[in-house]
Amino acid sequence: MTRLVSVPRREFLKLVPAAGAGLVIGFHFGDEARADTPPPAAAAAAPGAPGGTFSPNGFLQIDAEGRVTVWSPKSEMGQGVATALPMVLAEEIGADFATIKVEPTWFDARFGDQDTGGSSSVRTSYDPLRKAGAAARAMLVQAAATRLNVPATTLAAEQGMVIHVPTNRRLPFKDLVADAAALPVPQDPVLKETTKFTLVGRPMPRTDTPSKVDGSAVYGIDVKVAGMLYAAVALSPVFGGKMVRFDDTAARKLPGVRSVHPIRRGIAVVADSTWAAFKGRDALKITWDEGSGASESTLALRARCEELGKSPGKPFRQDGDADSALQKAPSRIEATYEAPFQAHAPMEPMNATAHVERDRCTIWAPTQTPGWAAMEVMKLTGLPREAIRLNITLLGGGFGRRIMPDFVLDAVEISKAAQAPIKMTWTRPEDLQHDYYRPYSHHRLSAALDDLGLPVAWKHRIVSTSISESMEPGNPHPESDELACASDLPYAIPNIRVEYAPAPSVVPRGWWRSVDASQNVFVVESFLDECAAAAKKDPLRYRLDLLKESRRVPYPGSDMVLETDRLKAVIELVAERSGWGKPLPAGHGRGLACAFSYRSYFAQVAEVEVTKGTVKVRRLVAAIDCGKVIHPGILASQIEGGAVFGLTAALKSGITVDKGRVMQSNFHDFEVLRLDEMPRIESHVIPSEAPPTGVGEPGVSCAAPAVLNAIAAVTGRRLRRLPIAPGDLAS
Amino acid sequence: MPPYTLRINGGARRVDVAADTPLLWVLRDTLGLTGTKFGCGQSLCGACTVHLDGTATRSCVTTVAEAARANAITTIEGLSSDRSHPVQKAWIQEEVPQCGYCQPGMIMSVAALLNKKAEPTDADIDEALGGHICRCGTYQRIRTAVKRAARNAAGPQGPRQGGRRQMPPSPPPAKPGGGGR
Numbered sequence: 036m037t038r039l040v041s042v043p044r045r046e047f048l049k050l051v052p053a054a055g056a057g058l059v060i061g062f063h064f065g066d067e068a069r070a071d072t073p074p075p076a077a078a079a080a081a082p083g084a085p086g087g088t089f090s091p092n093g094f095l096q097i098d099a100e101g102r103v104t105v106w107s108p109k110s111e112m113g114q115g116v117a118t119a120l121p122m123v124l125a126e127e128i129g130a131d132f133a134t135i136k137v138e139p140t141w142f143d144a145r146f147g148d149q150d151t152g153g154s155s156s157v158r159t160s161y162d163p164l165r166k167a168g169a170a171a172r173a174m175l176v177q178a179a180a181t182r183l184n185v186p187a188t189t190l191a192a193e194q195g196m197v198i199h200v201p202t203n204r205r206l207p208f209k210d211l212v213a214d215a216a217a218l219p220v221p222q223d224p225v226l227k228e229t230t231k232f233t234l235v236g237r238p239m240p241r242t243d244t245p246s247k248v249d250g251s252a253v254y255g256i257d258v259k260v261a262g263m264l265y266a267a268v269a270l271s272p273v274f275g276g277k278m279v280r281f282d283d284t285a286a287r288k289l290p291g292v293r294s295v296h297p298i299r300r301g302i303a304v305v306a307d308s309t310w311a312a313f314k315g316r317d318a319l320k321i322t323w324d325e326g327s328g329a330s331e332s333t334l335a336l337r338a339r340c341e342e343l344g345k346s347p348g349k350p351f352r353q354d355g356d357a358d359s360a361l362q363k364a365p366s367r368i369e370a371t372y373e374a375p376f377q378a379h380a381p382m383e384p385m386n387a388t389a390h391v392e393r394d395r396c397t398i399w400a401p402t403q404t405p406g407w408a409a410m411e412v413m414k415l416t417g418l419p420r421e422a423i424r425l426n427i428t429l430l431g432g433g434f435g436r437r438i439m440p441d442f443v444l445d446a447v448e449i450s451k452a453a454q455a456p457i458k459m460t461w462t463r464p465e466d467l468q469h470d471y472y473r474p475y476s477h478h479r480l481s482a483a484l485d486d487l488g489l490p491v492a493w494k495h496r497i498v499s500t501s502i503s504e505s506m507e508p509g510n511p512h513p514e515s516d517e518l519a520c521a522s523d524l525p526y527a528i529p530n531i532r533v534e535y536a537p538a539p540s541v542v543p544r545g546w547w548r549s550v551d552a553s554q555n556v557f558v559v560e561s562f563l564d565e566c567a568a569a570a571k572k573d574p575l576r577y578r579l580d581l582l583k584e585s586r587r588v589p590y591p592g593s594d595m596v597l598e599t600d601r602l603k604a605v606i607e608l609v610a611e612r613s614g615w616g617k618p619l620p621a622g623h624g625r626g627l628a629c630a631f632s633y634r635s636y637f638a639q640v641a642e643v644e645v646t647k648g649t650v651k652v653r654r655l656v657a658a659i660d661c662g663k664v665i666h667p668g669i670l671a672s673q674i675e676g677g678a679v680f681g682l683t684a685a686l687k688s689g690i691t692v693d694k695g696r697v698m699q700s701n702f703h704d705f706e707v708l709r710l711d712e713m714p715r716i717e718s719h720v721i722p723s724e725a726p727p728t729g730v731g732e733p734g735v736s737c738a739a740p741a742v743l744n745a746i747a748a749v750t751g752r753r754l755r756r757l758p759i760a761p762g763d764l765a766s
Numbered sequence: 767m768p769p770y771t772l773r774i775n776g777g778a779r780r781v782d783v784a785a786d787t788p789l790l791w792v793l794r795d796t797l798g799l800t801g802t803k804f805g806c807g808q809s810l811c812g813a814c815t816v817h818l819d820g821t822a823t824r825s826c827v828t829t830v831a832e833a834a835r836a837n838a839i840t841t842i843e844g845l846s847s848d849r850s851h852p853v854q855k856a857w858i859q860e861e862v863p864q865c866g867y868c869q870p871g872m873i874m875s876v877a878a879l880l881n882k883k884a885e886p887t888d889a890d891i892d893e894a895l896g897g898h899i900c901r902c903g904t905y906q907r908i909r910t911a912v913k914r915a916a917r918n919a920a921g922p923q924g925p926r927q928g929g930r931r932q933m934p935p936s937p938p939p940a941k942p943g944g945g946g947r
Contacts, residue, residue, distance in 0.1 A: 113865030113902045238861070247866030248857045249849050250801015250842035254867060257800035265795065290784055308783070309804075310791040382805050382813060382867040382901050431803070431867030432901050463806045668861050672904070676864055679903025702810040702899060711892035713905040 038063065039170050040091055041220045047094070050145055051106065057098035058174065058216040061091025062167035064108050064147065064160050092147030093160075095124060095167050097175075101195055101209030103128060104136040105164075108149040109156040110403050111139070111243055112381075112433035113676075114731045115669035116156045118241045122665055123161055126234040127168025127227060128175075129192025130208070137242060142405040142425035149427075151403045152438055152546065154633035154729025157665055161727050169224035171215075178214035179206050229663055229724045238668035243429070255401030255428040256460060258388040264293060266449045266459040267312035269319055270301035270469050273695035274541045275328035278302055278321060286318040295319070296452035303449040309460050328541040329695040333475070336692070337373070340477035340498045340538050344371075348496050348534030351514060351591055352522040355530035360492035364483030368569050370562055372480070373756045374554035375689030376500075377473035377547050378697075378705060383431020384466045387446035390456035395422040397456075400443045401430040408440035412447050434680070435546035439471050467705055468697040471545025472690055474499045474517065477538070478558045488570025489580060492530040495521055495559070501537040505544035513537035516546065520630050520736065521555040523590040525597050526563070526581035542692055548680055549735035552632045557685070557757065560628035560740035565753060574627050574744060575610050579603060597631040601660050604721055605629065605638040609658035612719050613640035622646055623653070626744025628737040633729025635661040636721075639678070641741035642714075645749045648764040652682060652714040652742055660721035661728045667720065670730055674718040677734020683708045685739035689758050770834040774799075775844025781830065789833040790814045790825040793841060801842035801870045805899070812898030815871035816841045822878035822894070842870035845877060853877045856915035864902035872898050876912050885916055 042059040094106045105124055111117040117137045125132045140146045172192045179197040180187040183204065191198050196205045229235075246252040271277065281302055283295040291311030296303045304315035361367055387400040396416055402408050405425045412423055430437055446459040461469075476499035483492040501513035514535040522533045547553060567577035588597040606629050610616075615625060622644055629638035642654040657674050664670055687706045691698045699705040739757060746764070747753050754763050769782045772792070781796050793799040793816070802825055805813030809824040816825045817840040818833065825833075833839055845851045849858065853876045856862075863869045872895065879886055879894040886894070891912050900908070 113863070115864075240858075241861055241863075243866065244858055244861060244863055245849060247863040247869055248854045248873060249845075250799070250870050252866055253800075256804065257794075259798065259800075308787070308791055308795040310787050310795070311784075380901060382803070382811065382865065382899065384804065430865060432865045434901070460804070463808075463810075672861070672864055672902075672907070675906050676903035679905065680901075701808055702806050703808070707899055707901060708903070708905075709896055709899065710905040710908060711896045713909070716906055 039167060039220045039222060042091070042094065050143065051094070054096060055098055057096050058171060058212050059094060059096045060167050060171055060220055062093045062095070062163045063091055064093040064163055092145065093163060093167065095171060097171060097208055097212050099209060099212055101207050101212060102134050102136065103130045104138055106138050106140050106146070108140045108146045109160070110151040110427055110430055110433065112151065112403065112430035112437070114156070114673060115241060115666060116151070117243050118239065119157050119665045119669060120160055120164060121242065122234055122239055123164040124168045126232055127165045128172050129194070131195035132234055132239055134195060139427050141427060142409040142423065144420060149405045151433070152435065154731040154733070157727050158634065158729060165226050166224060169226050170221050173221050173224045174215040174218045175208060175211045177218055178211040182206065182211070182214065235663070235665050236667065238666060241669070252429055254383050254431045255388070255399060256383055256386045256431065258399040258428060258458060260388060260390065260399070260456050263388065263456045263458055264305050264307065264453065265309045265312045266303050266305045266446070266453070266457045267309070267316040268298070268301050268303045268445055268459060268461065268465065269316050269321055270465060271323050272468070273323065273325040273328050274331065274543065276323045276325045276695070279324045280322050282320040285320070286315040289315050289318060294453055296449060298445060298448040298452070300445070303445070303452070303459070305449065305453045305455070305457055313462065325695060331541045331695045332693045333375070333691040336475055336500070336538065336540055337477070340475070343498045343536050343538055344477055344479045344496055346536070348498065348536035349514070350532055350534050351518055352524070352531055352533040354528070357492045357494045357530040357532035360530040361481055361483050361494060364492065367481050367483050368565055369481045370565060370755060372478040372558045372561065374476045374557060375691065375757060376475045376542060377684055378467050378470045378690050378699070379434040379436035379547055380467060380705060380707070381430070381432025381434055381436055384463055385442040385461040386459060387443045388456065388458040389443070389446040389450040391416060391447055391451040394418070395424070396447060398423070398425040398443060398447065399428055400425060400446070401428045401437055402440070402443060403430070403433050403437040404440065408443040411440045411444055415444055415447055416451065434548040435550070436470060439545055463702070464700040467690070467699050467701070471505070471543045473547030473553060474502060474544045475540065476517070476554045480558070480562045482562070482566050484566060484570055488572055490526070490528045490566050493524065493528045494532045496534045496536070497521060497555070498536045498538050500540040500542065500544055502544045502546060504537050517551050518591070519551040519555060520632060521551070521559055523588055523597055523631065524559060525588050525599055525602055525631060526578070527584055527586065528581070541695065549632060549677070549732040552630060552732065552736040553681070553684065556628060556630045556632070556736035557739040557743070560630070560737070561743050561753070561755065564626070564744045564747060568747070575606070575615050578606055578627070578629065582606070595634060601636045602629060602631055605636045605658040605660050608719055608721060609638040609640050609656055612658065612717065613642070613656035615640060622749060624745045624749035626741045626746070626748055628740035628744060630733060630736040632733040632736050635659055635728040635730065635733045637733040637737060639737035639741045641738070641745045643742055643745040643749065645746060645764060650686065650742070650746060650759070650764065652686070655714050655716045655738065655741070656719070657717065657734065658719045658721065659733065660723060661730050661733070662723050662725035663727045664720055665727060670720065671718045673730045674734040675716045677732065678716055678738045679708050679713070681735040681738025682742065685742055685757055685759065687758055770830050772830070772834055772839055773837060774839040775841060783830055785829060785831045787830045788826050789816070789828045789830055789839070792830050792833070793825060799841050799843050803867055803870060805868065811868070812875060813868050813871040815874040817874060817878055820878060820881055822875040842874060845873065851877060852918035853880065853915040855918050856911040860907050860911040860914060862904050862907045862911050864904055868898060868900045872900070872908060876915060879912070880916055880919055884920065886912060
């Protein structure tokens, strides 16, 4: 349950000095179970934390002018939180959406968990925002009722006014704020009926669009502070390598170069401009100790994973007895799949601006996790929490890359060494070669079919370079971010066994948009099509047969439950809208894939054309059930963007490693889908009043398997390694 | 290090930078025009696109010395003072941006395209924007918005007269080295 508190003005001004007077309600963004046990970053709340034992991390203010402001702890990285979250709030308050302001937060323990990721912002903020908005509305209405001496039940709040419905008398919020602020905050305000929403569900203008078409939007890379210098870095070209020595004689002679500073993982050049810093960095002569990482390569890793895949992994799903069912089966289908490392490559290269002074540190950074970054900055500088001010800028793409605090720490180290405010900017090669990559994964699958051609046994052994082991060597749960959409296989198969084994690698891994779903849906939905093909069944019919019975499939180790009826519904919708089964021109084919991802149900049909071994994706049709839709335009954008991200990984690029180095350096060898290769994308939605679920990531998962299934439908060729290579379809 | 005069967004700005400095960094670091973005440094992504005498040009591989020879440099900040350029209006109407980082470059290329071809075909759009990258995947909306921008520019009277037929010249080829490493 979301608790609400009235935040006294003097307390609020300590947090937001410029806020001024008004009605301020504190609530809790995100999972409130964490409110009483704050995340480590907020463990010792700063003195003066408002609200006593309950520390709200979300703040809604209606100021003396009646304007609504909400301080959002969620970073805007294109996914639309700066629009969707205030829409929910404005809906419940009855505010005028055009006047609502969403202010970014900065790192402060009082904002609690400020992480943005996991397609969770709307899902976890929906209830708290509604409740806080409804409380504000109830207080304004009560103030109006007293003023007009009428029953509160005769009043409604709309467009920034409280209206006495029988007489149409109207009181703007600004006339009611002072009285409302003196009232107690209702703990159980009546929420609007979701079917009567007038704002939520409509494509309201995005709050961030105007600044993104005139160049005024400020991303991390655009920050400028007084006296600021510019920094470039050289990091070890080999993972885990260390700098042995450097010669900066030539670099220091270059115009504009101010100073050179070794940092923990490389060396930095500080200059009067970014260009001078880049040139200075290029002029450094650096000797690296490459260390043991120099022996790592994609080929060696593939061999290692194949070897590991020969032995049983640790089981994480055991329904029936898959091994004996496979042994008894007259015939088995077996296949091996592989997905490469992937880079995030957001268009804004990594950067951060930092100013370390004797007793404080100020940072401007495009980050998804200010709390983590700040905690690491505390360790690095020895400064207390209160001395660190981390301002969160717009993010020029995140996709999970900006969860990692590494680039913020580089900037802090450089500022400390240079004793000046600096803005550090990476080049694209650094961005591609010093990422935290989507894991490399290797999959062995086997299935046995019954007389009707349906699987009676399914065994999936996953070997991957675990994210959690990369974050924390020796982590007892290397499987924690590797099994989604594999261990919760939705199909009615009596014998299922899903195993996992981690593969060691020196290559750093991280969370890449849709994380484990990005590789597991590719594998599972491709292999299911292989089963359907072996059974000579239509892939759509096959899936529907396996989902015929209404079941609830728990996700092992989580509170998530997959409802097969909802998955079936998106498959049926996408089949209908894509014209599944209708004739296509020669050389064209359709493929289907589905996923339960970030608590949403998603299905996609790809239509491809294969000509002389070249694949052109013509059309992608998607259907989603993500509960209540807040903003249909943003939803469609996320589905389109997710598909492009997935298509890039399927058709264009992967990260390969040789001699411990990433072989790709820029967009000529890390190619991404471009406009002229873009298929037509259609998105269809299952109407729902259920609480909203994830939207940012589910759209990534199905693009690869839908396309590969379509290629198989046209050519009979099953491609099992991503990204597909030009020779894969050569005859 | 001679000072250069850049005729930019309707004014003249004197800058004192090394001759090999890319226009991109002069705009961003020296002149504070940060709407022009750095994405790749090698003319591979289009985020840094500006106009040199009306032609879409990659500022990351155009030196300040070359730029100083142009009669008019236009950046996203100079396209209009109030987001009223037909392309900006179309971008708002179609809600194109997600993270938005690549969009100034896209908008500048489209503005140059429409100046030369009032009613671009899909092939024209592919050619003008094939060198741009949007990692958020806004391409579908971009194509729709380009067509809408063409209608915006035409107004109720139909296509503008005098739209030249030839295609915009290709951006300068990638140059290795320098900041691109």
